[in-house]
Amino acid sequence: MLGIDNGEKPISEAMAELRRSFEIQVADLRERSSVASASFSRCLRSSRVVADDYLASLEKLDKLKDELREGQANLAEQLSVKTRNGARYSAMTKDLEAKKAKCEQIKKIISDQRNKVDECTSIISKSLNALEASEEKLRQGQLEKENLDSAIAWYQKSLGLRVVEGEGVKFIFNKIDSTNPDKEYSFTVRLDNDKYNLLQCDPLVEGIDDLLKGVNKTNDFFGFVRVMRGKFASSNFSVVKAVSITQTSLSGDTSVITGSSPVESSLLESSIVTPSIAKTGAKSKMGLKTPTSSVRRSARLRNAQG
Numbered sequence: 001m002l003g004i005d006n007g008e009k010p011i012s013e014a015m016a017e018l019r020r021s022f023e024i025q026v027a028d029l030r031e032r033s034s035v036a037s038a039s040f041s042r043c044l045r046s047s048r049v050v051a052d053d054y055l056a057s058l059e060k061l062d063k064l065k066d067e068l069r070e071g072q073a074n075l076a077e078q079l080s081v082k083t084r085n086g087a088r089y090s091a092m093t094k095d096l097e098a099k100k101a102k103c104e105q106i107k108k109i110i111s112d113q114r115n116k117v118d119e120c121t122s123i124i125s126k127s128l129n130a131l132e133a134s135e136e137k138l139r140q141g142q143l144e145k146e147n148l149d150s151a152i153a154w155y156q157k158s159l160g161l162r163v164v165e166g167e168g169v170k171f172i173f174n175k176i177d178s179t180n181p182d183k184e185y186s187f188t189v190r191l192d193n194d195k196y197n198l199l200q201c202d203p204l205v206e207g208i209d210d211l212l213k214g215v216n217k218t219n220d221f222f223g224f225v226r227v228m229r230g231k232f233a234s235s236n237f238s239v240v241k242a243v244s245i246t247q248t249s250l251s252g253d254t255s256v257i258t259g260s261s262p263v264e265s266s267l268l269e270s271s272i273v274t275p276s277i278a279k280t281g282a283k284s285k286m287g288l289k290t291p292t293s294s295v296r297r298s299a300r301l302r303n304a305q306g
Helices: 011-159 208-218 221-234 239-251 265-277 298-304
Strands: 161-165 169-173 185-192 195-202
Touching: 011 161, 169 221, 185 221, 195 208, 208 221
Parallel strands: none
Antiparallel strands: 161 169, 169 185, 185 195
8 A cells, every 4th residue: 555655554543543533523513512402402491481471571561551551541531530620610610709709799789778778768767757847837837727718718808808819919909998898909019039019009099109119128018018908098088087097007006907806917917918929038939039937928928929
């Protein structure tokens, strides 16, 4: 052999060494393969465990997701309920505030009404007192009117005096002329701007202007009426009788009148003259004024010029 000839090892020995080398390599590879297989098995088992854990984690994650979705749904529902409750609470709060404001208004209205009731009660009380006073005055006035009517009736019957209301106040006398008792004598006076004005005198008597000046100065209208009657009488009687009647009228001697009169001569003044055309005091319906001391007498005379 070539190798033998050259002094090399025989082929069998080389093959044996090569075989032993391969066996060693194979054994090493087998050992490594076994180690790798065991390691792979361990890794596989570990991967399986990890995979199982992963799958379990996925299942838990799915459950957690479901719970999360359920929780989100519940939260959304709770938020919706809370929002509705908040809106309802806000509306109730506003309604409560409105009701409180309305209650305050009602309280104020009740307070105002109570004040008005108190005022009305006070007014009614005052009105009742005034009504009672007016009724008392009315009763007194009616009594005085009855007395005045009685006095006027007597004077009309005894002296033939009548008072007629119209543009002014007309005083009519009869029973002056003994030959003609029904013959009438009259004069009409009107009060304008606190001044007596003669509108008519039948028959016309002398000195009427001076008489008017006197009554406007003294405001003694009763005396003026007496003097006018005396003037009318003097135009029909004799000189002696005329002088006698004039003196009796001017001096205020009422002996002839009071001889059969049921009332005093002051009642004659109040019932015949001053109620109609007095100059001072409260204004009448026609703008006339009456004496402050003759307010109740002025009622008839205020109507006289109405």
